[in-house]
Amino acid sequence: EVQLLESGGGLVQPGGSLRLSCAASGFTFSDYAMSWVRQAPGKGMEWVSGMSGDTKTIRYADSVKGRFTISRDNSKNTLFLQMNSLRAEDTAVYYCAKKGAYSSGWSMYFDYWGQGTMVTVSS
């Protein structure tokens, strides 16, 4: 059974930093690209960042480029999101999501998601 478990969320002041983790199990982690998707309170979903299984390709949304860094440790089946220079508008539930098994290249849907971790940026 595929499981994705996010952790690391919390309350942080504007300008601060936070590191999210996503522990994966139930599939060959290194075979799949992974992404972070967020949902601000009362808003829809926003794709944030993605990384290929071999770590060679990384993509970011313009809204986080230069502030967030995605990484993964395939030996520990874990995905990370380092978030720096946080802003109030980064307040959201952050989900990690696995690339869909029948996706092709970077045209991807997400077949498994975690339950999310809440990040609140406020003074």
Add this chain to the structure above:
Amino acid sequence: DIMLTQSPDTLSLSPGERATLSCRASQSVTSSYLAWYQHKPGQAPRLLIYAASSRATGIPDRFSGSGSGTDFTLTITRLEPEDFAVYYCQQYGTSPPFTFGQGTKLEIK
């Protein structure tokens, strides 16, 4: 970026009825690369449909997707109590950023 607009924002129906949810794209979605998700509060989003009309593993056949180009539809025949949730569409036909619709809340009438 492709914008997705879902309608209606809220749909009020009774169990046993049929639900029709719409997702319209600002430009044609390449290869009908459109997915639908179900999301309940506090839970992980659940993939229902990919490639516009392919049901994901374990999804009941009362869920079906259709459409191409800019207009897509999720249909749920014979609503069950557990189907009341928020539904999102997502396009993945172009390189990132992948975009989502704003969601349709399906509520019990």
